[in-house]
Amino acid sequence: EVQLVQSGAEVKKPGESVMISCKGSGYTFTSYWIAWVRQMPGKGLEWMGIIFPGDSETRYSPSFQGHVTISADKSISTAYLQWNSLKASDTAMYFCARRGRLHDMKWFDPWGQGTLVTVSS
């Protein structure tokens, strides 16, 4: 079974750093892109960026470029989303999702269960 399992909820203070993870299993991790999607409380989905674990090629939405870092460790089939200086407005649920393997497979399936990041002083 193809699965993405995300790390647990985080509670942080403004200015702190955090890294959340997304571990893939049941498929060849290095052959599929992994995307990150934000969902602020009571709001819709926002595409943040995507990484190809095979060579770590990464692309960011202009809205998130420079504020987060996406990375991957293919040796342990895990993708990461990292902040160096959190803001209260980063409070949200974050989902990872696998993109189709081939160039023209531009959908996301499956999704991780989500990681809630709460930033509060």
Next chain:
Amino acid sequence: QSALTQPASVSGSPGQSITISCTGTISDVGDYEFVSWYQQYPGKAPRLLIYDVSKRSSGVSNRFSGSKSANSASLTISGLQDEDEADYYCCSYADSTNWVFGGGTKLTVL
């Protein structure tokens, strides 16, 4: 890149059909056949329903169908059931900004 435009809410009675619209631009929905739709229950992860405008994901009921015309896409749910009550999101590939989601539509089954 602005979010795709969806109605905030739609409703229908069991057995009826409803359609959720998703309006983009010539830079996203209008330029690619890469529209997908996702269903999300409260507190749960999104689930892929439709990809490439009209193809159903594995295990998805044939009551769900998708289409596209110019800069707008649509998701139609026929034979509404109580279990269809959820939030629905469209998503389009958008090249330079890669992907863009719609604002989401809350479906209420009356």
